[in-house]
Amino acid sequence: MAEQLAALAHDRALLGRTSTAERVSDILRTRIADGYFPPGTRLSEDGIGGALGVSRNTLREAFRLLTHERLLVHELNRGVFVRVLTVEDVEDIYRTRSLVECAVVRGLGEPPYRLEGVAAAVAEGESATAENDWKVLGTANIHFHRELVALAGSERTDELMRSVFAELRLAFHVVDDPRRLHEPYLARNREILGALRAGDKRGAERLLEMYLRDSLERVVEVYRRRVAP
Known part of the structure; x- marks a missing residue:
């Protein structure tokens, strides 16, 4: 917990003088998504409030917001x-993703499409793969899908x-072999980008x-092995 x-405490500078529960929740959402607080971690009001320099009431409101987001x-x-x-x-996260992401692609107008963000996410994935x-x-990969939605x-x-992808990261954090989960989809990202181009x-x-x-099948397989009773 000391590292988290x-x-x-480093994020405290982001709050500035206009600290609000929304800004605190933004910081915590990012830290949860990045794996600083893995699923099942108890969040200490005293520790987190002291690190961020915010009141107990502000922190509780931030917790309430993130509870509403199912994080x-x-x-x-x-x-x-x-x-x-x-x-x-x-399963519900992926159902929502399918409904939204596929509808976005289906609803695109006439090409060419503004694919700079999508291409940048593919390049980000290629760089990460090169560095293992x-x-x-x-x-x-999440950035790729976020750019598709955009x-x-x-x-x-x-x-x-944004909330759906944050929840998705909670699922990824219990995966025991992230390479096996993520690597095959880089090539598929390229295929989708190529089709849109x-x-x-x-x-x-x-x-x-x-x-x-x-x-979905791959993540559910992991869940049934590691999380589900």
Whole structure:
């Protein structure tokens, strides 16, 4: 816990003089997504509040916001914990991803599309693979899908999927072999990008549907082995 609190103390500068529960929740959301607080971790009000230099009330409001986003869970007489997802949670996350991401690709207008962000995420994944950094590759894969969603040009959709992708990271943190989980999808990211560059949105949608189906099967397999009773 000392390492995590030291990282939060570094984040304290981000709060500035206008510290709010929303900004605190942004910091904690990022730290949870990055794996500083793995699923099942109890979050100390005193420790985190002291590291960030915020009041107990502000921190509790931030906890409430993240509980609403399904990243935290409050257990009576025990405290606040980073949520441990169930198989049903994972299946629902992927159901939402399929509904939203495929609809975004299907709804694209006439090409060419603005694919700079999508291409940058593929390049990020290639760089991580070259360095054998599989955790960063997982982050790059999420960035790829976030950039796909951004093609819709909808702030509401971006906001919705921000929470979904944060939940997805909770699932990734219990995976025992991140390379096996993430590496095969870099080539598939390239395929989807290639289809979009060619103006083939129907082909890109088909590739994305198969991608999400196969990814779901792989993550659920891990969950049934490591988490589910």
